[in-house]
Amino acid sequence: MNDSLLALLRRVDTPTVCNAIEVAQGKRGFDDFTRGTMLASDPSQVMVGYARTAxxxxVNPPSEPPEEIRARRMGYYEYMAAGPRPAIAVVQDMDVPNAIGAYWGEINTNIHKSFGLSGALTDGVMRDLGDMPDGFPVVxxxxxxSHGFVHVIxxxxxxxxxGMPVAPGALLHADRHGAVVIPQEVVPQLEDAITQLFASEKIVLDKVKGQRIDFAEFEAIWAAFEASRT
Known part of the structure; x- marks a missing residue:
């Protein structure tokens, strides 16, 4: 991912990225995205980066000896501090759908931001919404x-x-809509695909936003829109 694409991805929302992937692939059917409604700590922010997974x-306390638990915790933090940047912490909560432990609060968001991560994506719990650092969104x-007995497995x-499988190192885009895994094979075409998508959408939006049109006008607009996508 070059700097130009990274800057562009930071300016667009996740639905745009999903649509652009289909433009790059030349077909519909791409489905490597989250299901259901997710919550955003800051709905105005997007995050882009390579997945650091855990x-x-x-719900239940760990059963291993304390020294083993601590070693794994420190190993986790060392792992999160390493790897390519930009990066996103992607953490699956094994208690879902009965998750109770907020792993993402004031302490962990500040720690992970200090490691240079761009945000966190989880199906689990967050808290301390007024105390998270700026520039580190959590979805x-x-x-x-409460944090319950939260611990790293x-x-x-x-x-x-x-519902979205994420491999370590996968390229992600996430915002208040959810998240998507960007296929590596479309990365070289993605910037052009986003530009093409905006141009196609402009054909419709310039004619209908704030306007009153009849059906005949709509037919002509839609025909032009469809032609731009083929």
């Missing part, structure tokens, strides 16, 4: 008050977040 639990499955393994 799994957590919080989560729910909001709750493993990291650097494939995860599933809101």
């Amino acid at each position: 799994r957590i639990q919080a 989560a499955g729910s909001i709750g008050p 493993d990291y650097d393994q494939p995860v599933i977040v809101h």
Whole structure:
């Protein structure tokens, strides 16, 4: 991903990226995105980056010896601090649909931001909404008050977040709509695909936004729109 594409992806929303992937692929049917409604700590922010993955639990306390738990926790933080940037922490909560432990609050968001990560994506819980740092959005499955017995199970393994499989290192785009995995094979064409998408949409939007048109006018507009997409 070059700097120009990264800057563009930071300016567009996730639905635009989903549509642009289909433009780049020349067909519909792409489905590597989240399902259901997710919650955004800051609806105005987008995040783009390579996945740093982990799994957590919080309903029940861990059963391993304390030294093993601490070693895994430190291994997790070392892993999150490493790797290519930009990066997103992608954390699957194994207690879903009964998740109670807010892993993402004031402490962890500030820690992960200090590692240079661009945000966090989880199907689990977030809290401390007024105390998270600027520039580190969290897109989560729910909001709750407690951290429960939250602990890391493993990291650097494939995860599933809101129905979307994510492999370590996958390129992600996420915002208040959810998240999408960007296929590596479309990355070289994605910037042009977004530009083409905007040009096609402009054909319709310039004629209908704030306007009153009849059906005959709409037919002509739609014909031009369809021609631009073929």
